[in-house]
Amino acid sequence: MANRTEKPANTTPAKPQPLPARADAGRAAAVPPATAGARPNLLLGSSLTPVTAEARRAMIAEAAYYRAEQRGFAWGGDLEDWLLAEKQIDTVLSA
Numbered sequence: 001m002a003n004r005t006e007k008p009a010n011t012t013p014a015k016p017q018p019l020p021a022r023a024d025a026g027r028a029a030a031v032p033p034a035t036a037g038a039r040p041n042l043l044l045g046s047s048l049t050p051v052t053a054e055a056r057r058a059m060i061a062e063a064a065y066y067r068a069e070q071r072g073f074a075w076g077g078d079l080e081d082w083l084l085a086e087k088q089i090d091t092v093l094s095a
Contacts, residue, residue, distance in 0.1 A: 051093055059089045 063085035064078070071077055
């Protein structure tokens with residue numbers, strides 16, 4: 001006897017089902033997308049939620065990273081990136 005592999009009766013691919021709507025679809029994201037550049041999360045800087053030292057440092061680190069990325073991660077500019085990012089974030093948070 002020869003081995004035969006039988007095909008299933010329905011060989012047409014199933015249609016993809018749409019994803020369900022997210023509950024937070026209409027609200028602003030809490031974390032800015034990576035394409036937003038060195039923009040900090042302005043929601044953290046509002047008067048409703050005080051910014052912790054840890055959150056401020058994270059915002060500065062992200063902004064400094066994007067500055068370094070813009071200059072091609074060339075050697076020797078990390079301190080300047082950090083200081084400019086720190087100034088930028090402090091300006092945004094004080095507004």
